[in-house]
Amino acid sequence: MSAGESTYKTLCVSCHGELGHGDGLAGKALSEQPSNIYEGLNSWFEPEYELIDTVLNGNEGMQAWGSVLEEKDVKNIFAYIQKING
16 A cells, blocks of 8 residues: 555545545535545646645645645645546
């Protein structure tokens, strides 16, 4: 298991779902649906640095993970999401 996979499954899958599409079980209980990470990573309109900033600092219902994760951890998560959707 890669570092990105382990971190994703521990911290993210409950809200963002198995493939990062924003369809996790816990996410369904939130007032704002979690984002589709895979879609964001492949969008011309969302640069990777903005997605990293959202993970580390939080945004619109997304809790901040900056006290737990570093930028390299977030990049590992993104690489894992790309891999499982590829």
